[in-house]
Amino acid sequence: NAGVTQTPKFQVLKTGQSMTLQCAQDMNHNSMYWYRQDPGMGLRLIYYSASEGTTDKGEVPNGYNVSRLNKREFSLRLESAAPSQTSVYFCASSSRSSSYNEQFFGPGTRLTVL
Amino acid sequence: AQSVTQPDIHITVSEGASLELRCNYSYGATPYLFWYVQSPGQGLQLLLKYFSGDTLVQGIKGFEAEFKRSQSSFNLRKPSVHWSDAAEYFCAVLVGGSYIPTFGRGTSLIVHP
Numbered sequence: 001n002a003g004v005t006q007t008p009k010f011q012v013l014k015t016g017q018s019m020t021l022q023c024a025q026d027m028n029h030n031s032m033y034w035y036r037q038d039p040g041m042g043l044r045l046i047y048y049s050a051s052e053g054t055t056d057k058g059e060v061p062n063g064y065n066v067s068r069l070n071k072r073e074f075s076l077r078l079e080s081a082a083p084s085q086t087s088v089y090f091c092a093s094s095s096r097s098s099s100y101n102e103q104f105f106g107p108g109t110r111l112t113v114l
Numbered sequence: 115a116q117s118v119t120q121p122d123i124h125i126t127v128s129e130g131a132s133l134e135l136r137c138n139y140s141y142g143a144t145p146y147l148f149w150y151v152q153s154p155g156q157g158l159q160l161l162l163k164y165f166s167g168d169t170l171v172q173g174i175k176g177f178e179a180e181f182k183r184s185q186s187s188f189n190l191r192k193p194s195v196h197w198s199d200a201a202e203y204f205c206a207v208l209v210g211g212s213y214i215p216t217f218g219r220g221t222s223l224i225v226h227p
Contacts, residue, residue: 031213042219101213105157
């Protein structure tokens with residue numbers, strides 16, 4: 001049981017390049033989330049998916065797109081990377097059948113945009 | 115909308131000393147309450163959670179937290195800190211019926227030998 005996995009672990013991009021961050025969970029969770037973490041800012045929600053087939057914007061969606069490929073996978077795409085998107089990105093999942101709805105996090109992707 | 119405040123950005127303690135990390139929330143009813151820990155270079159891991167019942171909850175790694183309704187607080191405590199506890203700690207609240215938590219900005223714990 002791997003939990004939440006993310007690829008890649010590290011990535012360096014040049015301004016204007018595109019890339020997709022991959023996330024998968026093997027806990028049969030309904031909901032999945034993408035956060036970015038910046039110093040002093042805590043976690044900020046980019047996009048979330050309440051269930052397979054649905055996605056919604058979070059607090060900071062500009063410059064990002066997402067795809068809920070199936071129940072297991074939720075990818076985050078940067079179409080044209082900017083230095084302001086240098087951050088650590090975390091994927092998380094949760095089960096709506098859980099009374100607490102706590103989140104389970106992946107190890108993160110550390111992205112640098114030059 | 116609910117909000118979460120962690121008043122301390124950094125806390126420094128000596129190994130073996132006791133620890134209390136503060137968390138205050140703003141919400142009309144009792145939310146679900148969580149503490150997560152993030153070790154350097156890692157993702158967040160759930161330490162403990164509270165929704166109802168006994169206001170003192172026990173978590174992993176020897177941590178506990180006490181819910182105080184009158185103070186809208188959910189402070190995290192540990193009687194004796196170990197060097198391996200050095201990490202970032204996040205408090206989070208979840209309103210009943212929602213699945214999107216609100217996180218505090220985190221408290222960085224530094225442990226001196």
